[in-house]
Amino acid sequence: MPPVIVCLLILAAVCVVTWVLSFLTKEYSWVDRIWSIVPVVYVWVYAIAAGLADARLDVMAALVTLWGARLTFNFARKGGYAPGGEDYRWAFLRSRIAGWKWFLFNLLFIVLYQNVLIFLFTLPAWTAYQHQGPFTVLDVVAVVVFLTFLIGETVADQQQWDFHRWKAAETAAGREPHPRFLRSGLFRFSRHPNFFFELGQWWVIFFFGAIAAGSVLQWTVLGAVLLTVLFIGSTIFTESISRSRYPEYVEYQAETSPIVPWFPRRRRVATA
Numbered sequence: 001m002p003p004v005i006v007c008l009l010i011l012a013a014v015c016v017v018t019w020v021l022s023f024l025t026k027e028y029s030w031v032d033r034i035w036s037i038v039p040v041v042y043v044w045v046y047a048i049a050a051g052l053a054d055a056r057l058d059v060m061a062a063l064v065t066l067w068g069a070r071l072t073f074n075f076a077r078k079g080g081y082a083p084g085g086e087d088y089r090w091a092f093l094r095s096r097i098a099g100w101k102w103f104l105f106n107l108l109f110i111v112l113y114q115n116v117l118i119f120l121f122t123l124p125a126w127t128a129y130q131h132q133g134p135f136t137v138l139d140v141v142a143v144v145v146f147l148t149f150l151i152g153e154t155v156a157d158q159q160q161w162d163f164h165r166w167k168a169a170e171t172a173a174g175r176e177p178h179p180r181f182l183r184s185g186l187f188r189f190s191r192h193p194n195f196f197f198e199l200g201q202w203w204v205i206f207f208f209g210a211i212a213a214g215s216v217l218q219w220t221v222l223g224a225v226l227l228t229v230l231f232i233g234s235t236i237f238t239e240s241i242s243r244s245r246y247p248e249y250v251e252y253q254a255e256t257s258p259i260v261p262w263f264p265r266r267r268r269v270a271t272a
Contacts, residue, residue, distance in 0.1 A: 003049035004126050007042045011119045014038055019111045028090040028106055031114045033081055036071035038115075039122050040064050046125040055135040057128050060208050063146050064122070067201055070150065074157045089234075092241060117230065121202050121223030124209025131212040138211045146204040152186070153197035159185040160194070180246050189261040191239070191252065195231050196259050202227055235259060 018030040040061075047054070047061040079085045090110070097105055163182040170177040186193040206224045210216040235258055242249045255264050 003046045003129060004123075006045050006049075007119060007122075007126075010038070010041060010045070011115060015111055015115045018115065019107060022106055022111065027084070027086045028094075028110055029080065029086040031110055032075070032087055035114075035118065036068045036075060038118055040068040042119065042122040043125045046129045050129055050132060054128070054132040056139055056208060056212055057125060057132070059135070059139065059143060060125055060128060060205060063143065063150075063201075064205065066150060070154055074161070077161070089237065089241070114230075117223065117226055119223075120220075121205070121227050123220040123223055124206045124218070127209030127218055127220050128212040131209075131214070133212060136211065139208065142204050142207055142211065146201055149197045149200035149204065153194050153201070156186045156194040156197060159187065179248075181242065181249065181252070183252055183256070186261065187256075188264060189257065190259060191256050192231075192235055192259050193261055195235065196261060199224075199228055199231055199259075231259070 014034060018034065021030045022028050043057075043061045043064045047057040050057050052058055075081065080087075093105070094102055160182055167177045167180075190196055203224050206218070206221055207216070209220055210218055239249070239253065239258075243253075255266075
């Protein structure tokens with residue numbers, strides 16, 4: 001059986017399981033909980049189908065495994081796998097979308113669209129499977145870039161983790177945290193550096209497939225493009241919540257790049 005068919009069967013099974021679990025538990029983060037696991041499975045399906053004999057596919061599978069292990073750890077320590085560990089944004093949306101509209105949103109977007117997206121952004125491994133060949137200098141460059149993005153995301157997540165622990169300690173001590181949201185470290189140069197590094201890793205995975213095929217003109221770029229669009233939409237939605245909680249967030253938006261890290265803009269000082 002072709003590996004892409006195997007992955008499609010896994011996709012169908014994962015869609016059914018995550019939808020049933022969301023229906024039974026009334027929690028809607030089940031796709032979030034498998035987000036760092038299923039891509040690893042997909043890429044290893046292609047590598048194993050090649051008999052673990054294609055260096056490029058083996059390296060892609062190893063890199064995606066590192067990505068998955070890091071993301072799983074970060075998600076777990078934030079309580080994402082614990083009962084009640086639902087993403088706060090789903091609860092916020094449920095307050096605005098009710099009844100049959102929420103039922104359709106959960107089925108069509110949370111379950112089907114996001115699971116199909118996961119399948120799509122791992123498809124460059126299929127391209128590499130179809131164009132098996134020697135490991136090249138371009139592949140080495142791609143490995144270095146991927147690991148750089150992986151380290152960057154690890155640092156960003158750790159800075160966020162440390163900040164929220166400090167914030168919780170300040171609140172528990174009866175003190176008002178200042179600042180109320182993270183805007184130092186990597187977050188001084190990007191409001192969402194973790195988004196940037198996450199997207200960068202999957203664009204590198206696309207380029208692995210392009211290197212194998214000998215051309216960047218591959219339709220499997222669709223996965224990386226749609227993932228980028230999803231993250232842009234997520235940024236807009238998340239920041240709308242942040243502005244409602246923290247009026248000073250508008251100032252942060254005016255000074256700091258949204259996703260791509262860049263030097264902070266200077267504040268405009270009003271003059272009499």
